[in-house]
Amino acid sequence: MAIVRSKRQSRITGWARYSALAAAALLFLVPFYLLVRSAFMREQDLGSPDYHWLPPVWETSNLTGLFDNPAIPMARSLLNSGLIAVTQTVGVLVVSGLAGYGLARIPYRWSNAVFYTITATLLIPAAVTFVPSFVLVSTLGWISTLRGLIIPGLFQALATFLFRQFFLGFPKEIEEAAFIDGLGYWGTFWKIVVPNSFGFVAAIGTITFIGSWNAFLWPLVIGRDQESWTVQIALSTFLTAQSVQVSQLFMAALVAIVPLLLMFLFLQRWIVEGVERTGIGGD
Amino acid sequence: MLRDPAFRSSLVTFLAFAVFIVPTTFVISLGAALLVARTRVMQSFFRSVFFLPTACSYVVAALVWKMSIFSGIRSGLANAVLGWFGADSIPWLSLADPPWYWLVIVTARLWLQVGFYMILFLAGIQRISPTLYEAAAIDGAEGWKVFRHITLPQLRATSTAVLLLLLINAFQAFDEFYNILSTFGTYPPYARPPLVYLYYTALGSGQDFGHGSAGAVILTLIIAIVAVVQGRILRLGDRGD
Numbered sequence: 001m002a003i004v005r006s007k008r009q010s011r012i013t014g015w016a017r018y019s020a021l022a023a024a025a026l027l028f029l030v031p032f033y034l035l036v037r038s039a040f041m042r043e044q045d046l047g048s049p050d051y052h053w054l055p056p057v058w059e060t061s062n063l064t065g066l067f068d069n070p071a072i073p074m075a076r077s078l079l080n081s082g083l084i085a086v087t088q089t090v091g092v093l094v095v096s097g098l099a100g101y102g103l104a105r106i107p108y109r110w111s112n113a114v115f116y117t118i119t120a121t122l123l124i125p126a127a128v129t130f131v132p133s134f135v136l137v138s139t140l141g142w143i144s145t146l147r148g149l150i151i152p153g154l155f156q157a158l159a160t161f162l163f164r165q166f167f168l169g170f171p172k173e174i175e176e177a178a179f180i181d182g183l184g185y186w187g188t189f190w191k192i193v194v195p196n197s198f199g200f201v202a203a204i205g206t207i208t209f210i211g212s213w214n215a216f217l218w219p220l221v222i223g224r225d226q227e228s229w230t231v232q233i234a235l236s237t238f239l240t241a242q243s244v245q246v247s248q249l250f251m252a253a254l255v256a257i258v259p260l261l262l263m264f265l266f267l268q269r270w271i272v273e274g275v276e277r278t279g280i281g282g283d
Numbered sequence: 284m285l286r287d288p289a290f291r292s293s294l295v296t297f298l299a300f301a302v303f304i305v306p307t308t309f310v311i312s313l314g315a316a317l318l319v320a321r322t323r324v325m326q327s328f329f330r331s332v333f334f335l336p337t338a339c340s341y342v343v344a345a346l347v348w349k350m351s352i353f354s355g356i357r358s359g360l361a362n363a364v365l366g367w368f369g370a371d372s373i374p375w376l377s378l379a380d381p382p383w384y385w386l387v388i389v390t391a392r393l394w395l396q397v398g399f400y401m402i403l404f405l406a407g408i409q410r411i412s413p414t415l416y417e418a419a420a421i422d423g424a425e426g427w428k429v430f431r432h433i434t435l436p437q438l439r440a441t442s443t444a445v446l447l448l449l450l451i452n453a454f455q456a457f458d459e460f461y462n463i464l465s466t467f468g469t470y471p472p473y474a475r476p477p478l479v480y481l482y483y484t485a486l487g488s489g490q491d492f493g494h495g496s497a498g499a500v501i502l503t504l505i506i507a508i509v510a511v512v513q514g515r516i517l518r519l520g521d522r523g524d
Contacts, residue, residue, distance in 0.1 A: 021318050025332040031344065031394060032335070034351045034360065049356070051363035127455040127478050128502060131485045214340035216458045217478070221486055232342045239346050240465045246350055253343045260338040268331065272402055275337070279403045279448065 035257075038250035039063075046247050062251040073226050074252060077234040080223075082259075084149050084230060085212040091154040092208045093201060100163025101189050105175070115164065121157045126217075134221050144225040153212065159204055162277055166200050167193070199273065206267050207274030213260060231256045290498060292473075293480035294505075300476060301453040304389055308449055309442075312397050316404030317434070330405070334398035341395065341458030348391045349376065349463050353383075376463065379473055384464060388474075391459050396452070400445050407441030408434065454502070457482065477502050 038046060039062060041055045066074050103115050133152055142148030170193060178188040194201065219230040229237070235256060238249055264271065319329050336344070352360045353375040362372040375383045411434065419429050435442075457478040464471055470483065477498070484494050 017318055017321065021322065021329050024315065024318075025329055028332050028336065028394065028398075030360070031339075031347045031352070034347050035343070038351055047356070047358075049358055051358045051360070051366075125451055125455055127457075127481070128500075130478075131481060134486065210338060214342075216340065216342060216461075217482075220461075221482075232340050235342045235346065236462050239342070239349065239462055240468060249346065249350065253346050257339055257343055261335075264331075264335060264338045268334075271337075272334070275399055275402045276406045279399065279444065 035250060035254055038247060039254040041247050041250075043245055043247050059247065062245075062247050063255075065245075066248050066251050066255065069248065072234055072238060072248075072252060073229060074231075074234065074255070076227060077229045077231040078255070080146070080149075080229065081213055081231040081256075083146065084219075085209050087150050088153050088212040089205050089209045091150070092156050092159050093205055095154055096156055096159035096163050096204070097194070097201070098189070099160045100165075101167050101185075101193065103160070103164040104167035104170075106185060118157050118160055122161065130217060130221070133218075137222060143222060144228040145222075146228065148222045149219060149228065149230070153215075153218070156208070158278060159208065162204065163200075166197070170197070199270070200277075202267070202270040203274035203277055205274075206263065206271045207278055209263070210260060210271070287494075289475070289480060289484075290501075293475050293477045296474055297454060297456075297476045300385075300388075300456060301450060303385075304392055304453050305446065305449045307389070308393060308396055308400060309445060311393065312400035312445070313404050313438075313442075315397060315401045316408055317430075319401065320405055320408045330401075333401050336395050337398045339395060341391070342462050344391045344395050345459050345462030348387055348459075353387045379471065382474075384474060387463055388459055391463065392456070396449075400449070403441055403445055404438065407438045411437045 037053075037055060040058045040060065041052070042057055042059045045052055045056055066072065099118075103111055103118075137143065137148045137152060140148075142151075174192060174196070175188050178192045183191060214232065215230070216232050216236070219233050220236070223229050223233050231252075235249070235252055238252070315333050319326060319333070322329060355362070355372070355374040355377055357363065357366060357372050359372075359375075361375065365372065373383055375387050378384075415433050415437070416429065419433055424432065454476075455478055456476050460474065460476055460479050461470070461482070464474055470479065475483070481498055481502075484498065
């Protein structure tokens with residue numbers, strides 16, 4: 001009798017769980033739906049007092065109009081964002097990967113001091129460093145340049161820390177075999193260690209790419225001229241100005257998230273791993 | 284600096300924001316993780332849906348929240364829903380009092396962040412040894428008791444990390460405040476968290492880097508103290524993880 005009741009009970013909680021999940025999932029998808037819906041609406045339908053579930057007319061000219069609109073430097077800002085995200089991702093992987101490997105494997109006198117100095121900077125939130133960083137970059141004359149947007153982001157203490165921890169756990173025997181074959185640290189790193197660390201590199205890489213593509217505060221203070229806007233700054237400028245066609249603004253946002261949604265579709269496994277690793281390590 | 288009322292009000296804004304967003308995000312992410320972890324069918328689908336907003340930027344979320352869900356007009360989704368229940372439209376963002384804008388800001392951040400922390404909790408839950416649950420089942424423990432005496436204590440390291448991250452991220456909030464509240468290039472005098480305050484102090488018309496840096500130092504001290512205290516309270520490092 002008791003068993004029967006508990007079976008029925010577990011079926012009820014099962015249903016309750018699925019209903020809760022389904023309702024929450026629906027709620028989480030609403031903003032995506034609104035984004036797509038509004039991107040294909042006509043301006044007059046968007047402003048009408050009645051709510052439209054779907055566009056009465058699917059307006060595809062929002063997309064072509066977006067790239068013809070001289071007020072939104074859409075193509076340029078997408079290009080900037082792509083350039084910045086790709087170079088920053090590759091740069092962070094190379095700089096932090098090499099630094100992390102050196103700290104994990106090459107014995108020298110100051111290696112612990114260097115490691116603790118790098119780790120200590122993790123405790124300082126970016127909110128605190130952004131004013132001094134801005135002063136530094138403007139002294140160098142890097143305002144509104146790709147250099148100013150890319151270079152300060154290349155040195156990531158967290159990624160360096162994580163790479164060091166990861167390489168500490170890398171099987172030493174494989175490296176020793178490479179050493180016997182005459183490969184130095186440099187050769188071992190590129191020919192043996194990197195090809196065997198694909199998952200970890202992919203995890204850090206995808207997370208860095210997402211962070212770089214979506215970054216806002218730094219591009220906002222550095223990217224003063226239109227030519228140096230990232231896609232986030234272009235969107236933000238037209239959102240806060242409110243002088244633009246709203247449907248076109250939604251189309252711009254849709255275009256801006258498509259690269260990341262595609263990444264999500266194909267690389268989700270690595271992104272999840274990246275979140276698991278970076279989340280516990282720090283910000 | 285400390286006597287500057289604008290600076291103090293930015294600290295109050297941060298506190299009010301943190302008091303709400305930190306526990307809310309914590310509970311919802313943990314709840315989502317628990318639900319998803321127990322689900323067999325369609326588990327990866329649900330996980331992906333909650334995680335998907337992580338790919339979106341605050342700018343895109345601010346845009347959808349400001350121009351679509353919480354736009355003051357009647358066909359904004361929130362007002363349309365209110366309309367179906369016969370309620371009046373609410374001007375979500377144009378009034379300082381009642382402060383409806385908080386609802387807009389908090390829900391946007393929730394949507395963006397819950398998936399991220401859910402992934403952290405899921406990883407923590409999957410690390411819990413199944414033998415603990417088996418032992419609990421033999422002892423006749425169920426539901427809430429299992430959660431209270433096994434899941435929650437086992438998640439202590441994860442919970443500490445999540446709380447700290449939530450606090451630091453709330454402290455660094457800028458994107459959604461700036462994008463949701465700023466209109467026609469001007470930002471209202473209220474609801475300025477520390478980073479928005481710093482942005483307008485150091486980089487606004489004043490270009491007051493001295494005050495900006497001084498403010499930054501005070502903020503660092505605050506966050507450091509909070510981190511230490513929180514670590515103590517939750518006995519971080521107790522078990523070496």
